[in-house]
Amino acid sequence: MQLVNERYSIQGIDILDLVKKYETPLYIYDSSVIKRQLDRLTNSFKVKNLGIHYACKALNNINILKLINQWGAGLDTVSIQEIWTGINAGFTPDKILYTPNCVGVDEIEMAIKLGVQINIDHIETLEYIGQHYPGVKLCIRINPHVMAGGNEKISVGHIDSKFGISIYQMPLVERLVKALNLNINGVHMHTGSDILDPGVFTFAADILFDIAKKFKDLEFIDFGSGLKVPYKEDDVCTDIEELGEILSEKFNSFCKEYGRDLKLYFEPGKFLVSESGYFIVKTNVIKQTPSTVFAGVDSGMNHLIRPMFYGSYHHIFNISNPHGKPRVYNIVGYICETDTFANNRVVNEIHPGDILCFKNAGAYCFSMSSNYNSRFRPCEVLIHEGKDYLIREREKLEDLFKNQIVAI
Numbered sequence: 333m334q335l336v337n338e339r340y341s342i343q344g345i346d347i348l349d350l351v352k353k354y355e356t357p358l359y360i361y362d363s364s365v366i367k368r369q370l371d372r373l374t375n376s377f378k379v380k381n382l383g384i385h386y387a388c389k390a391l392n393n394i395n396i397l398k399l400i401n402q403w404g405a406g407l408d409t410v411s412i413q414e415i416w417t418g419i420n421a422g423f424t425p426d427k428i429l430y431t432p433n434c435v436g437v438d439e440i441e442m443a444i445k446l447g448v449q450i451n452i453d454h455i456e457t458l459e460y461i462g463q464h465y466p467g468v469k470l471c472i473r474i475n476p477h478v479m480a481g482g483n484e485k486i487s488v489g490h491i492d493s494k495f496g497i498s499i500y501q502m503p504l505v506e507r508l509v510k511a512l513n514l515n516i517n518g519v520h521m522h523t524g525s526d527i528l529d530p531g532v533f534t535f536a537a538d539i540l541f542d543i544a545k546k547f548k549d550l551e552f553i554d555f556g557s558g559l560k561v562p563y564k565e566d567d568v569c570t571d572i573e574e575l576g577e578i579l580s581e582k583f584n585s586f587c588k589e590y591g592r593d594l595k596l597y598f599e600p601g602k603f604l605v606s607e608s609g610y611f612i613v614k615t616n617v618i619k620q621t622p623s624t625v626f627a628g629v630d631s632g633m634n635h636l637i638r639p640m641f642y643g644s645y646h647h648i649f650n651i652s653n654p655h656g657k658p659r660v661y662n663i664v665g666y667i668c669e670t671d672t673f674a675n676n677r678v679v680n681e682i683h684p685g686d687i688l689c690f691k692n693a694g695a696y697c698f699s700m701s702s703n704y705n706s707r708f709r710p711c712e713v714l715i716h717e718g719k720d721y722l723i724r725e726r727e728k729l730e731d732l733f734k735n736q737i738v739a740i
């Protein structure tokens with residue numbers, strides 16, 4: 333987003349014009365940022381075969397998926413519904429990974445029939461699939477027991493996590509693989525999101541390499557994701573170029589030892605889409621209390637839950653008054669609960685009616701939205717090659733009643 337002569341714009345399109353056209357609250361995505369991030373990631377790795385699979389749980393609008401497909405990446409999915417969405421967007425099943433957790437075997441069977449790459453993180457499920465679908469290619473998700481991730485809720489590779497098969501259970505997995513002649517073509521880990529320290533990646537990677545040696549027919553090793561993007565100016569973020577260099581070297585020497593070139597997979601969500609997104613809201617009220625000045629906006633945690641759920645930071649700025657005097661606000665939503673986007677935040681002076689913008693609104697924002705308080709979900713606009721496209725309508729009253737049955 334650029335600020336020129338008091339006006340903010342994306343790819344030359346004025347944000348306040350978009351607000352007039354689509355109203356607020358409004359999600360805007362800049363496709364050029366997604367492409368930039370995909371290129372950065374691709375160029376950071378010096379290996380023969382790199383596979384980037386976009387974790388579409390981060391932002392699942394079909395238009396975003398179509399672009400990512402056009403740009404040659406694959407898809408990482410966690411539910412049969414995400415697989416269907418991916419196929420709908422044009423991904424062929426061989427470009428789709430499916431990494432479910434705690435789902436029933438019936439769903440995994442549906443995925444097998446669709447021909448996507450299955451990734452299993454449960455020993456009994458592995459046994460069932462091995463017995464009923466002999467020969468099907470299976471990846472195993474390992475839990476390497478490392479503590480990684482920006483906060484407790486998004487750390488998933490530690491010993492108390494429900495994800496993955498523990499490294500301590502590998503002897504059992506090996507016995508199963510032998511007994512059922514399982515076709516293990518990949519090993520996988522994902523230790524968390526917003527990982528602050530790149531050393532954690534390489535530490536866990538060594539554990540994964542050790543396990544990979546136990547399987548002779550591998551085609552790929554999947555390092556999951558957790559790449560951290562900046563939320564604030566000068567924020568810690570993953571130095572992807574450095575990580576690419578270190579991991580490529582480790583990977584290439586592993587392949588030499590293994591005797592074959594394998595594919596290196598990554599499954600980024602945030603890294604690709606977080607910075608592409610902006611959430612635009614209108615200030616309804618400025619409310620002065622004895623202790624605080626609140627700026628109350630026409631949205632809430634129903635549209636963007638990350639601050640309330642994880643304590644996440646989203647930079648917020650005043651599009652209507654870019655050079656106003658900086659003042660301190662608690663920026664809050666209209667939901668009938670404590671509904672805080674930011675505490676004691678310095679923003680250029682806000683007046684009722686002013687348009688505020690939240691940064692890093694591409695990942696896990698719209699996709700985690702809800703109708704709480706019977707509010708409509710916002711519309712989504714994509715800016716692509718200098719044009720704006722409405723890619724999801726704002727919800728209407730009919731949408732709230734859609735699946736309700738008046739039974740009495």
Ligand code: LLP
Binds near residue numbers: 642695
């Ligand atoms: N692969 C697997 C198996 C995952 O579970 C995830 C994210 C990813 C890849 C992508 O991770 P990323 O690149 O986005 O860090 N809602 C939380 C994040 C939850 C992440 C869930 N799994 C947030 O808003 O911070």
